Amino acid sequence: MNIEIEELAKEFGTTRALHPVSLSIPSGALVALLGPSGSGKTTLLRILGGLEFPTSGRVLFGGQDATGLSVQERRAGFVFQSYALFKHMTVFENIAYGLRARKRRERPAEAEVGRRVNKLLDLIQLPDIGTRYPNQLSGGQRQRVALARALAIEPRMLLLDEPFGALDAKVRKELRQGLREIHDRTGLTTVFVTHDQEEAMELADLVVVMSMGRIEQVGKPDEIRAKPATDFVRDFTAA
Amino acid sequence: MSDIVLSRPVPVTTEPPLIRSLLIGLALTFVALFLFAPLVTVFVEALKQGWAGALDALRMPDAQAAIRMTLTIAAIAVPINAIFGIAAAWAITKFDFRGKAFLITLIDLPFAVSPVVAGLMLVLLFGANSTLGGWLIANDMPIVFAFPGIIMATLFVTFPFVARELIPVMIEQGRAEEEAALTLGASGWRTFFTVTLPNIRWALLYGVLLCNARAMGEFGAVAVVSGKIRGETATMPTMVEMFYNEYLAVAAFTLAAVLAMLALLTLLLKSLLEWRHADLLAATRRH
Ligand SMILES: Nc1ncnc2c1ncn2[C@@H]1O[C@H](COP(=O)(O)OP(=O)(O)OP(=O)(O)O)[C@@H](O)[C@H]1O
Ligand SMILES: [Mg+2]
Numbered sequence: 332m333n334i335e336i337e338e339l340a341k342e343f344g345t346t347r348a349l350h351p352v353s354l355s356i357p358s359g360a361l362v363a364l365l366g367p368s369g370s371g372k373t374t375l376l377r378i379l380g381g382l383e384f385p386t387s388g389r390v391l392f393g394g395q396d397a398t399g400l401s402v403q404e405r406r407a408g409f410v411f412q413s414y415a416l417f418k419h420m421t422v423f424e425n426i427a428y429g430l431r432a433r434k435r436r437e438r439p440a441e442a443e444v445g446r447r448v449n450k451l452l453d454l455i456q457l458p459d460i461g462t463r464y465p466n467q468l469s470g471g472q473r474q475r476v477a478l479a480r481a482l483a484i485e486p487r488m489l490l491l492d493e494p495f496g497a498l499d500a501k502v503r504k505e506l507r508q509g510l511r512e513i514h515d516r517t518g519l520t521t522v523f524v525t526h527d528q529e530e531a532m533e534l535a536d537l538v539v540v541m542s543m544g545r546i547e548q549v550g551k552p553d554e555i556r557a558k559p560a561t562d563f564v565r566d567f568t569a570a
Numbered sequence: 571m572s573d574i575v576l577s578r579p580v581p582v583t584t585e586p587p588l589i590r591s592l593l594i595g596l597a598l599t600f601v602a603l604f605l606f607a608p609l610v611t612v613f614v615e616a617l618k619q620g621w622a623g624a625l626d627a628l629r630m631p632d633a634q635a636a637i638r639m640t641l642t643i644a645a646i647a648v649p650i651n652a653i654f655g656i657a658a659a660w661a662i663t664k665f666d667f668r669g670k671a672f673l674i675t676l677i678d679l680p681f682a683v684s685p686v687v688a689g690l691m692l693v694l695l696f697g698a699n700s701t702l703g704g705w706l707i708a709n710d711m712p713i714v715f716a717f718p719g720i721i722m723a724t725l726f727v728t729f730p731f732v733a734r735e736l737i738p739v740m741i742e743q744g745r746a747e748e749e750a751a752l753t754l755g756a757s758g759w760r761t762f763f764t765v766t767l768p769n770i771r772w773a774l775l776y777g778v779l780l781c782n783a784r785a786m787g788e789f790g791a792v793a794v795v796s797g798k799i800r801g802e803t804a805t806m807p808t809m810v811e812m813f814y815n816e817y818l819a820v821a822a823f824t825l826a827a828v829l830a831m832l833a834l835l836t837l838l839l840k841s842l843l844e845w846r847h848a849d850l851l852a853a854t855r856r857h
Contacts, residue, residue, distance in 0.1 A: 380753055406755070413746060417765060418747075418769070419769065429756075432760055480754065484755055
């Protein structure tokens with residue numbers, strides 16, 4: 332599903348987190364929001380997910396105005412920076428949460444829930460950890476469980492805030508590959524936030540460079556490398 | 571090669587034995603002197619005329635009315651303050667609004683104000699000498715020297731306990747898990763019952779137990795507001811005082827012992843719950 336962002340702005344009190352920004356994300360793309368700390372990446376992602384509401388501007392999902400849709404109605408799979416797994420639930424219960432939270436008419440039977448959770452555990456290549464609690468997992472495993480939990484609701488898009496932020500270099504590389512594979516397999520429009528230009532360039536189809544609440548440039552990785560639109564983009568992507 | 575002497579490892583985090591036994595001894599003496607001895611005295615005095623004397627005291631209509639009164643107060647005040655406490659802690663930790671710091675200070679007010687003063691405030695506000703109080707009495711809804719006043723005094727005095735326990739825990743936990751539940755399609759209520767409540771349940775339990783102990787034990791505020799009418803508005807603590815002043819020592823101490831046992835029961839319940847759920851506690855505790 333394609334996403335249109337039209338003149339979206341966000342203020343927190345007197346802080347301008349986002350100046351009016353516009354962006355088109357084609358259906359099925361893997362997009363990186365790249366920028367230094369405080370550039371408004373998380374704010375933009377949270378507005379897409381319905382966790383924050385814009386001061387002005389519109390968001391369209393598949394051509395339909397989604398600006399006023401509640402977070403539940405958005406059906407966006409969201410992976411949080413610190414994963415936000417439910418500590419008091421097992422991995423299985425975490426992944427099943429979204430399915431069990433559905434309205435009775437749309438809720439799958441328990442057997443079907445179990446089947447789907449196990450399928451997702453296979454997808455993230457951790458088939459045997461269903462009975463564990465989040466604090467019994469490594470950082471990389473937690474990240475993958477958070478991804479599976481977000482995928483369980485059959486989301487319309489996938490939004491990830493610094494999905495590899497808290498992990499060491501080797502695990503980051505592996506999980507990058509994992510995200511790419513899952514994206515290719517599900518075909519979901521995916522937006523992830525990062526401040527690591529190498530990660531953005533290597534993983535994304537489309538890179539959105541942000542600075543101080545503005546979008547500086549949008550382009551394919553090699554386009555941005557070859558023709559940086561501003562001094563900021565050149566400096567930031569040269570690092 | 572073999573000249574490495576394997577000395578006994580000295581645990582670096584332990585104090586020398588002398589200091590250790592001194593500290594332990596000090597703590598135990600303190601506990602014995604100030605906590606255990608008074609408690610034992612209460613039971614000894616209660617049983618001075620044997621079990622029969624204590625049972626006779628408990629059969630006194632005034633004593634029975636006081637016990638019923640105290641249990642009723644706790645049964646009403648504790649759930650109300652649990653709900654208000656959750657609401658206050660929720661508002662303070664999950665939303666940003668103006669006057670938040672003021673609200674936090676306000677929650678602590680009952681701790682800062684002497685209970686007697688709290689009781690007097692209610693008397694001034696709702697007593698026969700105020701316009702509001704006059705109207706309430708004329709319309710047959712007395713608050714002072716009646717049940718509603720006692721409930722209000724208890725609510726005031728015990729308000730901080732639940733909120734105070736919850737606020738630090740909820741601040742520490744942040745909003746991420748709740749936001750995750752919402753993005754997964756859960757409604758606000760479902761999120762509260764399946765994510766928020768399980769995360770705060772231990773803090774909530776402690777808060778409720780403390781609130782309950784204070785609700786049953788409150789003297790000052792209730793003494794002023796209730797007027798200590800025997801068989802009508804007297805609670806266990808105020809009845810203990812009245813018995814004592816009338817030199818009915820066995821009755822006073824028996825009632826005091828029942829009050830103490832209710833408190834001990836609460837503590838026992840808490841330990842029992844902790845023991846039953848030890849594995850879950852360990853699994854969900856953060857590193
Ligand atoms: N809830 C909030 N209240 C007030 N200001 C906020 C809030 N959230 C974000 N901001 C401000 O908005 C600006 C953009 O923040 P945002 O979190 O979107 O940046 P970011 O690009 O994600 O940075 P980082 O890489 O550090 O996560 C910052 O100046 C931040 O201080
Ligand atoms: Mg951020």
